[in-house]
Amino acid sequence: MNEAPRDEHPTTTRRGFSRRALLGTGAGALAVGAGLGVAGPPAVAALQDTLGDRAPDDVVDFHGEHQAGIVTPAQDRLCFASLNVLTKDRDELIGLLKDWTAACRRITQGLDVTETGFDGGSEYAPPQDTGEAHDLSAAHLTVTVGFGRSLFQDSSGRDRFGLKSRLPEGLVELPHFPGDKLEDARTGGDLCIQACADDPQVAVHAVHNLIRMGFGVVSTRWMQLGFGRTSSTSTEQATPRNLFGFKDGTANLKAEDASAIQDHVWVTDDSWLRGGTYLVARRIRMILETWDRESLTGQEKIIGRTKGSGAPLSGGEEFTPVDLGMMGSGNQPIVPEDSHVRLAHPDTNDGVQMLRRGYNYADGTDTVGNMDVGLFFIAMVKDPATGFVPIQKKLARQDALSEYLRHTGSGLFAVPPGVSQDAADYLGRPLFEA
Amino acid sequence: MPRTAMTLSALVTATGLLFALSACQPNDQSGAKDDGTISVTSTDDKCEVSATEASSGTLRFDVKNDGSKVTEFYLLGEDGLRIVGEVENIAPGLNRTLTVSAPEGKYFTACKPGMVGDGIRGDFTVTKGEAGDQADxxxxxxxxxxxxxxxxxxxxxxxxxxxxxxxxxxxxxxxxxxxxxxxxxxxxxxxxxxxxxxxxxxxxxxxxxxxxxxxxxxxxxxxxxxxxxxxxxxxxxxxxxxxxxxxxxxxxxxxxxxxxxxxxxxxxxxxxxxxxxxxxxxxxxxxxxxxxxxxxxxxxxxxxxxxxxxxxxxxxxxxxxxxxxxxxxxxxxxxxxxxxxxxxxxxxxxxxxxxxxxxxxxxxxxxxxxxxxxxxxxxxxxxxxxxx
Missing domain, CATH: 1.20.1420.20 (M75 peptidase, HXXE motif)
Incomplete structure (x- = not known):
């Protein structure tokens, strides 16, 4: 994604200022260690100084009422990690979340993870930043952190970290859906990190460094790279095509539709999760080998849209609303009963909508050489029990598309609200300190 | 467990549809594209076919629905009853293609906006092509x-x-x-x-x-x-x-x-x-x-x-x-x-x-x-x- 002419302008990129250039301005006395140090109050002010009024336009603010990376227009690249918490010490866990917060404040602005950075420390010590994103811009990096059910209580229901009583209602154990082929090594986790950026190296750098900061406190359970956002989350974005070649996410919730986002994404009760949401992740393998052998008409009937323009089979163009009641020949619905569009449509799901934010993935091949590729589905929902489980049950059972899909990984995480500019604030603070 | 298997509806052969003959102004005969595709524009009250004649063999009709209702397109035999080929469920704004194999003879084209009634008919002639009818x-x-x-x-x-x-x-x-x-x-x-x-x-x-x-x-x-x-x-x-x-x-x-x-x-x-x-x-x-x-x-x-x-x-x-x-x-x-x-x-x-x-x-x-x-x-x- 990043096509910086590095030879001529080693310190800048096409998209904005590089980490090196920003560090060159040299302001700020930052005292964030790569270990378990805690950012002091001057941190945010110092950062502001660093950037001054030169904040490049490829920076997405890490701060806000909600975490970034949810209604942010979907970037093109994803690095997602799920982690298990090893420590039994609540303070150690909080310490890590504080470190992550401090690091995120910097890396989302295109800076190294600490001021000392990737080559500013002792030559006898490992560099504090791993360095691979150093010459790259912020690339619209967002880092979004979530908490899994197993953080609150273990599999036998035992309290962990004194959080059991604060387990959010929506953080359920997802049921087995028909046809699930979940692999343990791609499922679950106590914490998740979703890093999205225009540049895959920037996204990987973010996860890489957060994992590194967490050694001893957390261990990585699984990790997933994604490319080519599969949904548009803003009216300004064109609808991308998924690996089946169909436009995907035409009817997705859009950030501009504030009332729908309020109704379907943000948790609005009075719990600590208020202002947050739930992140559902599903690794869905797409069996391209057999899909590609389906005729054009067959493919269109399975999806319920035309392959070319993405118009619903009930006519019009891409953004024409689907007319589920339109009857075709033989008094059969023109949008087939088992088509994906019909089954996933809000009108057939009690008006439920989700903010999809998924990515394609390509992870090589299986043991017989078939491509292990598909969709790393991510959806942000207000309540998984009503906003995801029923619809997925229905799709797994009836969707004609299911024949070409295999769910191999799964995760459900409660995404806490955003972090304020206040240097004492940190990811998940309302959970631990209310 | 394929659900796209032979669907029941496809097992029902469409026969016996009654079409009353209704005359329609014949179109220009030289309207076929270079690749032989004949374009058809179906609106709520018109059925414009770019050609009224073709040589025998495989015929392709590219049907565009410019009307406001779901339409169908048929190629009917000389009796106006026998369906030689049909394409259904063309919703407003969409294109569908009908490919049929037709021997020499007289035919009717018909658009059926709203999927009811007799359809808007036009005469269509298939002349003897190189392949010959015997093959068909x-x-x-x-x-x-x-x-x-x-x-x-x-x-x-x-x-x-x-x-x-x-x-x-x-x-x-x-x-x-x-x-x-x-x-x-x-x-x-x-x-x-x-x-x-x-x-x-x-x-x-x-x-x-x-x-x-x-x-x-x-x-x-x-x-x-x-x-x-x-x-x-x-x-x-x-x-x-x-x-x-x-x-x-x-x-x-x-x-x-x-x-x-x-x-x-x-x-x-x-x-x-x-x-x-x-x-x-x-x-x-x-x-x-x-x-x-x-x-x-x-x-x-x-x-x-x-x-x-x-x-x-x-x-x-x-x-x-x-x-x-x-x-x-x-x-x-x-x-x-x-x-x-x-x-x-x-x-x-x-x-x-x-x-x-x-x-x-x-x-x-x-x-x-x-x-x-x-x-x-x-x-x-x-x-x-x-x-x-």
Whole structure:
């Protein structure tokens, strides 16, 4: 994604200022260690100084009422990690979340993870930043952190970290859906990190460094790279095509539709999760080998849209609303009963909508050489029990598309609200300190 | 478990639609595009056809719905009744293509906005082309031959499935597990050979062939694979079924199979159902059998594998005389690939059956998968050749 002419302008990129250039301005006395140090109050002010009024336009603010990376227009690249918490010490866990917060404040602005950075420390010590994103811009990096059910209580229901009583209602154990082929090594986790950026190296750098900061406190359970956002989350974005070649996410919730986002994404009760949401992740393998052998008409009937323009089979163009009641020949619905569009449509799901934010993935091949590729589905929902489980049950059972899909990984995480500019604030603070 | 299999609606042939003749202004005759495609614009009150004449052979109509209602387009015979070709469900704003094979003669084109009434008609003439009409008539005969042969095959397999199922069910009820285990895979082969037909009955398929992984919470598990697990139980954590459960499962299996059998008695098929069915059988092999997911407990996946390939091969062989005329190269490619796959499968034969799936090495499975892919890819292009 990043096509910086590095030879001529080693310190800048096409998209904005590089980490090196920003560090060159040299302001700020930052005292964030790569270990378990805690950012002091001057941190945010110092950062502001660093950037001054030169904040490049490829920076997405890490701060806000909600975490970034949810209604942010979907970037093109994803690095997602799920982690298990090893420590039994609540303070150690909080310490890590504080470190992550401090690091995120910097890396989302295109800076190294600490001021000392990737080559500013002792030559006898490992560099504090791993360095691979150093010459790259912020690339619209967002880092979004979530908490899994197993953080609150273990599999036998035992309290962990004194959080059991604060387990959010929506953080359920997802049921087995028909046809699930979940692999343990791609499922679950106590914490998740979703890093999205225009540049895959920037996204990987973010996860890489957060994992590194967490050694001893957390261990990585699984990790997933994604490319080519599969949904548009803003009216300004064109609808991308998924690996089946169909436009995907035409009817997705859009950030501009504030009332729908309020109704379907943000948790609005009075719990600590208020202002947050739930992140559902599903690794869905797409069996391209057999899909590609389906005729054009067959493919269109399975999806319920035309392959070319993405118009619903009930006519019009891409953004024409689907007319589920339109009857075709033989008094059969023109949008087939088992088509994906019909089954996933809000009108057939009690008006439920989700903010999809998924990515394609390509992870090589299986043991017989078939491509292990598909969709790393991510959806942000207000309540998984009503906003995801029923619809997925229905799709797994009836969707004609299911024949070409295999769910191999799964995760459900409660995404806490955003972090304020206040240097004492940190990811998940309302959970631990209310 | 393909749900795109032969859908019931497709099994109903559209006949007997009455069209009253209504004259329509003939269009300019020189409107066909360079590639011979004739464009049709259907609005709520007009049916504009870019040409009123074409030479015999394959005709392509590109139909655009510029109206506000769902429309259909027909090519009708000289009597205004016989449907030579039709394309349905063209919603406003969409394009659809009708490809038909038409011999020399007089025809009508008809758009039917709103899908009711007589349609907006126009005269259409097919002149004698280079290929000649004899070829067209012969093709139609070859198609009839293929589909009736296949219908007989389906009936025959359904009969054998029913009698085999009865024997199997009896052995299982009697507690003669050795005999039941012996019969399980060979009897199921009859099912697997006509799987797309069986699966077209959406009510029967889940009752008869659901795998444990496909179950949803609270769903009752019946059919072959439920009994399979009881006959090849997991080493730990499994409670064998009581006699009354055995009886119920076995009786249900026979009843459902009887229903399937009865429904296949007067089924008719179209050529594209044969080719699509063959493709779907190979899809089944690729996603279920090659991976050993079908027969989790008995590991008799290779029996199913062989049966799926049998079923696909029969459909192909029925269509082969027609396909040979339409695309000789494709026909001979398929012949070779079926042979290659069979040769590979033969290596795993043991006695009257096959080695169990768990005996296959990763390398064996990879080879089988490659051979299936090699066959499936050209097989998926057959429908386009035989549908007209």
């Amino acid at each position: 008539a012969q093709d139609s005969q070859l198609k009839d031959q293929a589909t009736s042969q296949y219908a007989s095959y389906v009936k025959d397999q359904a009969e054998q499935l029913l009698s085999g199922t009865k024997e199997f069910a009896q052995a299982y009820k009697n507690g003669d597990d050795d005999k039941a285990r012996e019969l399980y895979a060979p009897v199921r082969m009859h099912w697997e050979r006509i799987e797309p037909v069986a699966e077209s009955f959406g009510d029967l398929d889940p009752k008869l062939d659901l795998r444990e992984a496909d179950l949803e919470d609270g769903q009752k598990w019946t059919g072959w694979h439920r009994i399979e697990k009881d006959l090849w139980p997991p080493a730990t954590g499994y409670t064998a079924l009581a006699q009354k459960d055995r009886d119920a499962l076995a009786d249900q299996l026979v009843t459902d199979t009887q229903t399937l059998h009865d429904r296949t008695r007067d089924m008719t098929f179209t050529a594209d159902q044969l080719s699509n069915g063959a493709k779907e059988l190979l899809d089944e092999v690729a996603t279920g059998k090659v991976t050993g997911e079908e027969e989790t407990w008995s590991h008799t996946d290779l029996w199913d594998f062989q049966a799926n390939v049998d079923g696909a091969r029969i459909a192909y062989e029925d269509l082969s005389p027609l396909l040979k005329k339409r695309d000789t190269e494709l026909d001979s490619t398929l012949k070779t690939r079926f042979k290659d796959l069979q040769k590979l499968l033969d290596q795993y034969k043991e006695g009257d059956g096959f080695v169990t799936y768990d005996k296959l090495s990763k390398d064996d499975v990879k080879k089988l998968s490659d051979a299936v892919n090699a066959l499936s890819e050209p097989l998926s292009t057959v429908t386009d050749k035989v549908v007209e």
